[in-house]
Amino acid sequence: MLASTVPLVVFGLVQEYVDYHESVERTGREKLLLARSLAISVDSELQRYITAMEMLSESKRLRDGDIPGFREMARSVVDQHFPGANILLLREDGQLVMHTSLPTTAPLPARKSLDQLKRVFTTGRPAISDMFAGQVANRNVIAVDVPVKDAAGRVIYVLTMNPPMAAFTEVIQRHAPPADWAVTVLDRNGLTVGRAPDIERYFAQPAGPTLLPSLLEEREGVRETVSRDGVPRLAAFTHSPTFGWAVVIGVARTELTAPAIDAALLSLGFGGVSILLSLALTLLMSNRIAGPIAALRRLATAYDQDIPYTPKRTGLPEADEVAHAFRLAQERRRRSDRRYRILFDTNPLSISVFDLETLRFLDVNDTMVAQYGWSKPEFLALTVFDVHPPEAQEALRRVIAERQRNYTIAQCHRDGTRFNAETVVRVIELEGRKVGIAIARDVTRELQMREQLHDAIKAFPGSFRFYDKHERLVLMNDKPWMPQDRPIAVSLGDTVEQTIHAAAVMEATEDSIGRPDEWARERLAQFRRADANCEVKTRDGRWHHLLESHTVDGGTLSVRLDITERKRIEAQLRQAQKMETIGQLAGGVAHDFNNSLAVVMASLENLLDVGPDDEARGYAETAMRATEQAASLTKRLLAFSRRQELTPIEVDVGASVNDLQKILRSSVPRMISLTVQPSLTTERCVLDRTGLETAVMNMVVNARDAIDGRPGRIVVAVDHCRLNSGEAAAIPGARAGEWTVVSVTDDGPGMSDDVKARIFEPFFTTKGVGKGTGLGLSQINGFVAQAKGFIRVQSALGKGTRFDLHFPSQAAA
Structure with a gap:
């Protein structure tokens, strides 16, 4: 009995020792994973400050040298987004040009340490400093330095932010570590930047002497150390992948050793009692030992495989106590695993762990399952390529080949719908193999809104x-x-x-x-x-x-x-309405006047019946000619008011223009020379004679008004021309063929190209108020178009103007 009891006690002690070391190793691995996750969050916080400064560095005010205006903009950014921060602008020699926390009249100091400043000017890339004593507020700060470049890409300033140091303690607190942990963020020199708890006590202090050498020399690891508050701890540390800041998570040794020591003491106590009793009860206990040992073996197996198992009481107090210690240790491990799992699964971003060699998923959090649509077991059968659409595969291969850590690329849901994801990847070693941790954020809506806003602004x-x-x-x-x-x-x-x-x-x-x-x-x-x-x-x-x-x-x-153009069109509409009213009034007057003329003409025809030598006949003929002219005038008024349709007939154009000489000369002052040159041949065209006469009279009146009371010359001519296809192509609206040309030429001031481009627009006029309606040339253009012709205008400032009305020629003799 004694020989069997002693090995049992020794077995219990050895088992507790082994379990303790396994618990320490497992705890170290878990805390190292959490430290890596926190290090990524620290990098994200620092990158947020760099991004904000890069956006400010693109300010038009800063590039234009408007420092006071840029200072107000920077102060607004600090007040709204970074309370407690400072923004500074420095030259290459370290002299401050602007400081948001100092009055504009206050003298600005120069930065003492210029190493990082010169590096930013040289490389043109942002940089994050370690902690140093600030010169203005006499407090410890860090510097986020971003280059400011001119249009040629040269660095002209460095824009700096001193972010609020409490932000790094807030990063720790967002991960909600247990109260008995010590979580610390340190810069590259090992100085404390953020800590939970007791940041006020340890801020800007270096790491403990037993941990500091490892922080400065090693990338990551797990060490048994004594923290600065004198507590022995198991410390897991790592460095952020981008900026190299350290994150340390320390767990008190008592949390690990107390359960094991308690269990060992219990085992020793009951083991000693067993040894004493075994001297007398050897035979009695020999039959009762096998069952408890088997129960302990099953409990150990369940503990190793993390299988829930509640053993029954064996009747052997020593074995029952050992089983109880096993159960306590298993509960502690499960609590630790649950804390890690909660941090992993409740993260609002999609997180996945994948094998770097096979690219197969090893684990995904609940957020990724909900966002992508695959279940967790289905994810574990997929590779990274399966969540990217075919068109993004090549880009993903480049990302993998170049080992990019931050990228934005198209991904897809289970139903095939695409979305854009911004992804951050970090490489770690887990259980002897390298794995990747990817954190993805859906930025599809953000990119769409940015593009829509850009398009809306542009359009x-x-x-x-x-x-x-x-x-x-x-x-x-x-x-x-x-x-x-x-x-x-x-x-x-x-x-x-x-x-x-x-x-x-x-x-x-x-x-x-x-x-x-x-x-x-x-x-x-x-x-x-x-x-x-x-x-x-x-x-x-x-x-x-x-x-x-x-x-x-x-x-x-x-x-x-x-709305300038709308105003102009509204004015034209009002003018058109006035002209329509005038036309209707003129038509009514012309209609009534025409009825009176009919009576007069009938009476004159009766008077013409007298003998040819009668003196009264001469008066009657004169009155008849005047009456015919009045009738022609009413015809034009009726045509203008659209109460009488114009009737095209074959007209001798030269004769019609020649008949207008008296009327034309009466409309031109004597200081202006008027010459009418009928064609040497008979030019016959199909058109409305009244429309032709009105067009010629309008053009002569326009030429008279252009000369504007100065001595000048007006020539009215009728001619014939032939245009081939090449000549016609050079004249707007022209066609090849035979044409009768009626031209009006003056030596007035001419027209600019802008005026010439608009002369046929309704209501456009260069005359003063009350001197023109802007309808004359528009009506001429309509008349010529109705006659299937075209108008050629030649004019230049200081060289006069020539209008050529081209009508299809019917015959030439």
Whole structure:
């Protein structure tokens, strides 16, 4: 009995020793995994500061050298996104150009340590410093240095942020470590940047002397050490993959050793009692030992395989106590595993672990299962390539070949739908093999919104500005906002008061001229009411429709649309309506007058019946000619009012123009020479004779008005021309063939190309108010087109003008 009892006691002690060391190794591995996860979070926090500084470094104000304006923008960024931080701007010699925490009039010191500053100027890449004593607030800080480049890509400044140091303790607290752990974030020199708990006590202090050499010399590991608070701990440490900062997770040794020691003492106590009793009870106990030993063996197997197992009481106190110690150890391991699993599965980002050689998934968290659509067992049968669509496979191969750690690439759900994911990959060693840990974030909506916003800004036809609740300009497009003859420089970060003041100084709108201060007050009050829905005329003569309204977040959207063209068209419409009314009135007058003329002409025809020598006949013939001219005038008025259709007939163009000489000469002052040159041949065309006469008279009147009371010369001519296809192609609207040409030439001031391009537009005129309707040339163009002809205009400033009306020729003799 004694021989069997002693080995049992020794077995129990050895088993406790083995279990203790296995527990220490397992705990070290678990804490090392958690330290790696926390190190990735530290890298993400530092990268967030770099990204913010890189966005600020692209500011137009900074590139233009507007340091005061950029300082206000930087202060706004600090207040809204990084409370407690400082933003600085430095030259290459270390001299501060700007500091957001110092008054603008305060003297600015120079940075003492220039190594990192020179490295950023040389490489043009961002850098993160270790902790150092700040010169302004006399507190320990770190520096996030980002280069500021000019248009040629040269580094001209370094933009620096001193982030709030409490942020790194907050990173630790977001992982919710147990209260009895000591979790520390240290810079590359081993100085404490963040800690939970007791950050106030250990901030800026180096790691403990037993751990510091390992931190400075090794990448990662697990050490038994004594922390600075004097507690023996099992410490797991690693360095962040991008910036090299250290993360240490320390677990008190008592948490590991106390259960094992208690169990060993219990085993020794009961073992001693067993030995004493075995002297007397050897025979009695020999039959009872086999069962408890078998139970302990089953319990050990269950513990090793992590299988739930509750043994029955064996009747042997020693064996029951050992079983109880086993159960306690198993519960501790399960609690530790649950804590790790909770941190892994409840992470809001998709996390996966995969084999670097086969690329097969080894584990995924619940977030990834929910986002991608595969179950966890299905994931374990897939490789990394299976969650990427075919079109992204080549890009993924490049990522793997180049061992990229951060990338954005298309991925797919189980149903095949695509999405863009931003992925961070870190390589670790787990159970003797290298594995990858990938953290993915769906950025599809973010990229779509960014693209849609860009397209909307680009396509928007007018100018718009968006101001935040502090009345600062945060978004705008590149459309002009104020008069283009005197543009106002507007930049992101400007306040609405600054913009309105600048507009008032230059008296940008018609209603601000002569009263800039009063206008500025009225405009600012209108902006703050956000009820603008009005038309504004700027000093360059353009009209704008102004619309303003509040947004749900307290901002203000201000939109301005150029409606100058709409105003011009509305004016033309009103003029057309007036002309239509005049035409209707003229038609009515002409119709009634024509009826009276009919009576007069009938009476004159009766008078013509007298003898040819009668003196009254001469008077009657004169009255008849005047009456016929009046009838021709009413015909034109009726045609203008569309009460009488024009009837094209075959007309001798030369004779018709020659008959107009008296009328044309009476419409031109004597200081202007008028010459009518009929064609040497008979030019016959099918057209409306009244329309031809009206066109020639209009062109002569226009030539007279162009000469404008000065001595000049007008030539009216009829000629014949033949155009081949090459000549016709060089003249707008022309066709090859035989043409009768009626031309009117003057030696007036001529026309510019801009005016010549618009002369046939309805209502366009260069004459003063009351001197022209802008309809004459438009009606001539319509008449020529109705006759299947075309008009050629030749004019240049200072060289006069020539109009050639081309009509299809019917015959030439």
